[in-house]
Amino acid sequence: MCDLVAELRRCEADTANLLTSGAAKRLANWRRYENDLPELNSLRPASHTRPTSTARWELQQKGGRSLEQIVIDCGNPPFTDDDIREARATLGV
Numbered sequence: 001m002c003d004l005v006a007e008l009r010r011c012e013a014d015t016a017n018l019l020t021s022g023a024a025k026r027l028a029n030w031r032r033y034e035n036d037l038p039e040l041n042s043l044r045p046a047s048h049t050r051p052t053s054t055a056r057w058e059l060q061q062k063g064g065r066s067l068e069q070i071v072i073d074c075g076n077p078p079f080t081d082d083d084i085r086e087a088r089a090t091l092g093v
Helices: 004-018 021-033 037-041 053-061 067-074 081-091
Strands: none
Touching: 004 021, 004 053, 004 067, 053 067, 053 081, 067 081
């Protein structure tokens, strides 16, 4: 089973280290749900807080852990087939 909290911590750290601290701060909203995994599993960032597809791709290219790669690797459950399809489309895989 996927350790979603550990994956999100890594994603947040990679975003701060490889992209920008501002993007990492927006991503940190997931921490509000850290102790409520059913809510965390269904967390969908608002469109204005999501990094652009270019930033997601850039994070992947730099060896970072993106939200989309977490969704793909963790699979169903906790994510839905639609989540996984959207993540693959965003990353172009």
